[in-house]
Amino acid sequence: MKVAVIGLGSMGGGAATSALRAGLDVTGVDPSEKARNAFGNRAVARGADLDAGQDAVLVLTVNAAQAERALYSEEGAAQRLAPGGVVICSATMAPADAKRLAAEAASRGLLYLDAPVSGGAVAAREGRMTVMASGSDAAFAAAKPMLDAVAGQVWNLGAEPGQGAAMKVVHQLLAGVHIAAAAEAMALALRAGLDPHTVYGVVNGAAGASWMFKNRMAHVLAGDDTPLSAGDIFVKDLGLVEAMARESQLPVPLAAQALQLFVAQRAIGQGGRDDAFVLRVWQAIAGFALPGEPGGAEARKPEG
Missing domain, CATH: 3.40.50.720 (NAD(P)-binding Rossmann-like Domain)
Known part of the structure; x- marks a missing residue:
């Protein structure tokens, strides 16, 4: 073939x-x-x-x-x-x-x-x-x-045709919100002085775990913002979510908030980096260090 x-x-x-x-x-x-x-x-x-x-x-x-x-x-x-x-x-x-x-x-x-x-x-x-x-x-x-x-x-x-596209838009609502929520949780942990590697282990062994937390926060712990999926992708995809929601006359407030966070990632010059590093929006506000940065935890890949 x-x-x-x-x-x-x-x-x-x-x-x-x-x-x-x-x-x-x-x-x-x-x-x-x-x-x-x-x-x-x-x-x-x-x-x-x-x-x-x-x-x-x-x-x-x-x-x-x-x-x-x-x-x-x-x-x-x-x-x-x-x-x-x-x-x-x-x-x-x-x-x-x-x-x-x-x-x-x-x-x-x-x-x-x-x-x-x-x-x-x-x-x-x-x-x-x-x-x-x-x-x-x-x-x-x-x-x-x-x-x-x-x-x-x-x-x-x-x-x-169109049903597959609609399903992907629904999926991207969840993906974008989950990444933003994972970053927000890690930002709060860092601001509170918790060790990010310990936070990663606790969350992934407890009820608050998500696939996106496990996958994307591993990039943060490794200090690697190589864009396997760039933040700008979610500016586009969550924009599609909002457009489909308007057409369907359905409010999507969580998706709208997540979209604004990825827009903020772009606004601070980080939109081309990995979407996990939407975390830098909170860093820009609060000034904490990420793993691998001066004053931050050692950058390393999670075990397992």
Whole structure:
């Protein structure tokens, strides 16, 4: 099966590697030479540079605008798909954008699976992402070899494109709020003079634990703000939450507060760093030291 993966960042690069490991004929697509070289297999700068006759293309761009350009512009990949090929679009976007991109695929004789993902860079590299997908039975069938390669779990949310996108927006409400809450808790602990490594152990062994606390506060303890997922991503994604909530006439006050914290992270010049370091918003207010900084605890990765 000839497949392409568009976007070779932390998620896309891992997914492309997982597809390659599963025995698929994979070509990566990314405008960044560094990203193409890091993939370590055949890679091109533009979708239009793909070999003709691709059976599937997995799109892991940042947003709908990038996905649309990567697929349907003059330099896009859609023209290189075989008739009846499937677009698996995993960019986080509004439901209306997913419906529009699906309609464009149909007009070109292509199948479309609205298939956002979650799990992070590690899950992508290990081929165990969670996929929240909607589309026709034919789209699911055509995408199955690729989904088998990159996913640990695939949720079928129905036949209508847009349902997958809506599910991902709901998921991102929780993800963004949980990260902000984890950072707030760690900020309070540091301000109170508690040892952050002890705090990490206590919380993760008690009822207040969350996946995001365990995952993201590990970055803080290591003193590593490398952007595996940048704070700016949640400015975008929680903005989608607010937009969908307005359309649904539903208040989302916790998501709105979390959004403002990520906006603040951007405002202090940290939006391009790891989203766990939204913690620096509280640091800017209260002046405490983070692990690895002068006056802070020793930076080290948590045990286990």
